[in-house]
Amino acid sequence: MPKFDHYIIIGNGPAGNSAAEVLRMHDDQARVSIISDEGFPYYYRHMLCEFISGKKKEDALKVKPASDYKEKNIRMRLGQRVERIEPETKTLYLKHMEKVKFTRLILATGASPHVVPSLSRFEKHFSFMSKYSDALKVKPLLSPARKVAILGGDLVSLKFAKMLSAMKKEVTFFLYKDCFYPFELTADMASAIEKHFSGKKIKTFADIFPSRIESKGKAFEIETENGENLTVDIIFCFMGMRPNINFIQGSGIDTERGVLVDEHLKTNVSDIYACGDCAQIYNPELKNYWISVGWENAGIQGETAALNLLGESKVIKPSQKKILDVEGLKVNTSWWKEL
């Protein structure tokens, strides 16, 4: 008997891809589609840094060849943005005005760089490094750049600063303690980072922040709160990530910081699931919510969401905690793995 189910996954990261594979593995009849607004096929996000430094070539970023989707009969729609979800009619509205019907839906939309509100008015001067198109934009700017400023405090920012310093760039780091998501850096941790950075000749500002940023020709002028002026060639912003949930607002799917799901990764609307960096998951043991971050967690959650969509009732647990050594800082984490 033919099946008319159409399972749609929004997002082409580890969460979306592992969900698609599991759906196909357990249901060889249904239509399975991944819709993603990025134009580049599934890639290792963490390798972007090495890609712009020239250590990795474009091909090395790709997780799997396009033929894999063909073999598994998974329909990939790249460069297509979902603008609105209408759960009542099970319709997705795409940016190019197409409407697509689904029977069940998995949200795996990941997260985007956060800019603290006090800096949002300077956002147009910032470069980001969270997706392939960012890397393409940054790559040609970075090689001639001599002086680089980083406004940051998340894990990637620490790694990135080290990489730039190895590339012989003059790095100034503004450390935002509350961006070390999901917890805040204590004064001790901040000074450990500062110490580690000074060994690498990275100048760190821990309590003084930019009060004005202006473009001056190709360069940027930063004035700090204590009146210091510095000129840099490029400014990177790494202040943690925020779930991509804006387009979900108003659809009836509940969100807070991320898409709210129970321990089975179910949203409040039937037949709609969420997983990976976009999800805010209820933990019945802690009686609290947590936002997943990290590549490995995303994959595990994609799998769980897919199985539950197919009728199982698997409970998601954060992966095992491990000690991570980041730039002189020992972090006990269940959400990040050095990749």
Next chain:
Amino acid sequence: MKEKKMTVSKGGKLSAGKKREGNVFFSEDPRDFGYAKENIPCQDACPAHTNIPGYIRSIYEKHYGRAYEMNRMVNILPGVLGRICSRPCELSCRHGESDLGTSVNICHLKRSCADLKPSWHMIKEEFYAPSGKTVGIIGAGPAGLAAAHELAILGHNVTLYEAMDKPGGMLMYGIPAFRLPRDILNLEINNILRMGIDLKTGVNVGRDITLTELIDVHDAVLSTVGCQEPFNLDLPGEDLDGVYSGLDFVIRVNQGERIPVGKKVAVIGGGYTAIDCARLAIRLGAEEVSVNLRKTETFMRIDEHEKHEAKTEKIKINGLVAPFQINGTDGKVTSITFERTRLEFTKDGKGRNAVSIPDSAFAAPVDTVILAVGQTPDTGFTGGKIELNGKRIKTKAGSYETGIKRFYAAGDCVTGATNVITAIAEGRHAAHEIDAVFVGKKRITETIRTETASQTDRSRNDDFIKASVMPTLEVTKRLYALTGEVEQGYDDKIAGEESKRCYLCNLRYFIDTSQCIYCSACIDVAPRDCIKITRAVEIKKDGAYGELLSATDWSEGLAIVIDNKRCIRCGKCYEVCPMHCIHIEKVELIEQKLEA
């Protein structure tokens, strides 16, 4: 569904029965009101029906005074509302439709015309002859002030009775000066009082004079007493030192008191009062301030700019927590215990309730707790003689009159806590009703004005201009003083750029089907699905025209029609039509004053 075959008509006149004055038509046909409602979405969403495209166009032309007066016709406090309005219009703005970018900053533009008009600017008032009637208004908040102004220009004698020392209601005592500088507020209030209104401050009706006495001396009495009574959560520990009601807190700080708040402050609630308390607490020296919500940010009833500024000042917004009890030692608050909540559908399936999760309690250390969970009217002044709707004053259906003859009520005391622009609109409408009773006819009515128009100089590029950000005071400079205005206003350059973004939805592009040769050149250049080959048009229950029913095949298409709800007034079709059969009209919802 009823539908009507497209008929071939000459000209694009909306309906029969219009009054003609030169090139201008006036209509009271419900279908024309229906057209304006759907096609000028910002004006429809504004409770006062402000002519938004009209004033934005005047700003573009740098006629700031004219733009200000256009606002003032229906909203006597443009400089105030340009700062603190809750902006329902922006939620409905066509430019904010998902494929079109973001809404026009309508409110910032309103402020810009107030800021940029010259100080010698001419205020326009149209007075009616004195009637000899007198009206007493209880409460000089926005509803009372709006009603007073309207009644005064209609020729009646108005006395405002206000319990506090100064007029303005929540504008003076609720909204902090860093959002609404008092010189702006006083200037606009004085422009109202100049109409010969007698303001009696420090008069508490119910205590200093009774309602019955007022009804005896006035031909009509209007209550606009607002919501002055904070809601109570009855939490254990509410009586500890360091626990405040939000309304008390803002009123005391606005009167100049520097309340000591300590380092950590938890505000409970998610409305305007809660956010203002949090922002005041930061200015009073607190280091960590959180706003705590039972539900989530999505359900907060304040506008996005407010939230953004609060976050800029490092105020944390915590969702999905409910206060459980307040703890203290030696009579002083030390911490607050919350329970986590989860969202559950309401019975009708539309809203959400927050339900506490059992055994999820956790405590957060704090020095101050501010409970700002809403307020209700205090109707004690009526001596219990009045019928209530919950705690609100009940009025007759479709009217502002209460159960007591000649006693009317409007604003937050009737609707419950809303916002300033709703209170102003309600105050005016109540005044119009009182006037109609005095005179025996409605002298101020809404009408649709239609005028032949020509192509504007807006360019298609203007549709892609990014929304102009409001310049604000640096965070470090904000926190020293309680009063330094955070938003700095647009200068004329920014205002000009922002004004270009408005599509001018009051323009109506239509095709004279009798001339059209179905070449579809217009469809080819259209930026979205705004021009349709149509077989029929839906007729709504009230007779208004509804959706255009597209033909699926050329053979059933009876006309090429512009769908004005989709049209972004780009003018491209007008430019290419070889038959010049696309015409433009300006359609406006305006108020008309009856002349003898």
